[in-house]
Amino acid sequence: MLEFLRGRDVLVAGWGVSGRSLIEPLRDIGARPVVTDSGQKALAEAAELGLETATGDDLSNPGALARFALVITSPGWRPDSPVLVSAVTEGIPVWGDVEFAWWVDQARLYGPVRKWLVITGTNGKTTTTQMTHSILRAAGIPSVACGNIGLPILDALRRSPGPQILAVELSSFQLHWAPSVRPEAGVVLNVAEDHLDWHGGLDAYAAAKARALMGRVGIVGLDDPVAASLARKSKARRTVGFRISVPADGELGVVDGKLLDRAFTKAAILAEVGDISAAGPAGVADALAAAALTRSIDVAPNFVKEGLQDHRVGPHRSALVRELGGVTFVDDSKATNPHAARSSILGHQHVIWIAGGQLKGAQIDDLVEEVAERLVAVVLFGRDAPAIATALARHAPDVPVVELGSGDDAGMGAELTSEFGGAEAVMDRAVHIAAGYARRGDTVLLAPAAASLDMFTDYTHRGRAFAAAVQALDEGDIGSPA
Structure with a gap:
């Protein structure tokens, strides 16, 4: 399948982590990589490594793309990007890095073909991928967690000794650009509104997720109505839920x-709910998904139990930060949309909720209405804090709400952060206010339901700021409204 690339030029669109991982495999099959990126710094870095580069202007010239046998795009590039549109118009195939990795594996470029266990969904992908890998490790199966979780699939394939099984986390972007992938087993955990601007609507977003259900076994989360509906559309040889x-x-x-x-x-007992290191129903669902993936390749129940016991939740994913004065402080900064925040809040009985940021067009009313009875108080910040406050006024009018302010539309929340002295100072203020509302048995929960880039570098920066503010508290701050 890759012979057509030998001696030909291949355009690598995007010099990120995935773009870098393409270079050596392309060279190993005898292709000549050419890098394009919108950033001059990225192009300069590629050039320093001896790679040919091309700007968007270079590639917009008539016939400029005709030299390329293939365009391999980074997952973040939208289908309407000018270079990709031009390539399709001119009949040049466009693959994602995952599609290319699939064919590299099928060609046995780096050893025997691996079994792919694919994990996708709006929320819970990383936790499920980590749980799957933990179970495989417990079973003594050479494996690696890769894909959207951080390690590019191509880098995993090139490892020596190589893994037998890949636990592959894939985003909707990656699946959109990977139509050929046929995993040994694939799971769609859930599907909620997210990245609709990229896909053009929920139907297209769900269709991208459904590409995980095209292999030997397809697995769907039955508690999620959209994911459950995909079972009827699954192209897997067998579909379970x-x-x-x-x-x-x-x-x-x-x-x-x-x-x-x-x-x-x-009927086989796999584990106890108490074995699962991830709070609430979402953690149980992720564990069931990981169990289903590994059971589909005949991993014994005792190894499922051992792997789930060994797994520990990653940072910023419902991670316990501290217990102080009978109050639990939990960092779920990774809850970057309402669906994720819902799962996080439902994992606790009495919640002082810290939320806010960029909703990205997502609706918040359904979430607020569902979790209202669990809310003790709410502290809001960020660009879309007013939208969340409005929903709370409609559906939880008796819950105290403190709104610190909204960010500047120009980006990075300049108005809010300048008022309080920076994003970390805003978080510190939010945590102190939240602690003041807390009583023994309550949970102070950072589950923003929104993206972070209006104020923070990313969700990890937001989570670290929360953890630092929590560590600075003393018992006198508990139950003492600021």
Whole structure:
């Protein structure tokens, strides 16, 4: 499949982590990589490595793309990017880095073909991928977690000794550009409004996610209505589901606090809910998904249990920061949309909720209405704090709400951060106010329901600021409204 690239030029669109991972495999198959990127610094870096580069202006000239046998795009590049539109118009194939990695693996460029276990969904991808990898490690199977989780798939394939199984986290962007991938098993955890500006609507976004269901086994989250609906559209040879309640035949679920497999055996207990290091229903759902993926390749139940016991939740994903004065402080900065925040809040009974940022067009009312009874108080900041405050006024009018302000539309929340002395100072103020509303048994929860770039570098920066503010508290701050 890759022979057509030998001796030909290939355009690498985007000099990010995925773009860098393409260079050596392209050279190994005898292709000549040429790098394009919108940033001059990126192009300069590529040039320093001896790579040919091309600007967008260079490639906009008539016939400029005709030399390329293939364009490989970074996942963030939208389908309407001028270079990609021109390539399609001129009949030049456009692949994503995941599509290219799939064919590199099928060509056995770096050893025997691996089994791919693909994980996608709006929320819970990374936790499920980590849980899957932990189970595979417990079973003694050479494996690696890769893809959207940080390690490019191509870098994983080039490892020596190589893994037998890839636990591959894939975003909707990556799946959009990877139509050929046929995983050994793939799971769609859930589907909620996110990245609709990129895909053009929920239907296209869901269709991209559904590409995980095109291999030997397809797995869907039955508690999520959109994901469950994809079971009817699955092109996998076999499709099973999981739910956090009693499972039917052909499903995984929960009975009396135990994870039960009724899909890959008549009935097998896999683990206890107490074995799972991830709070609430979302953590249980992720564990069931990881169990389903690994059971689909005949990993024994005892290794599922051991792997889930060994797994520890990653930073900024419902991570316990501290317990102080009987109050629990939890960092779920990774909850960058309402769907993720919903799962996070439902994992706790009494919540002082810290939220806000960029909603990216997502609706917040349904979330607020569902979780209103769990809210003790709410502290808001960021660009779309007013929208969240309005929803709270409609659906939780008796819940105290402190709105610190909104960010500047120009970016980085200049108005808000200048008032309080920087993003970290805003977070410090929010945490102190939240602690003041807290009583023994409550949870102060950072689950913003929004993206972070109006004020912070990214969600990890936001989470670190929260953790630092929490560590600075003393018991006198608990129950003492600021």
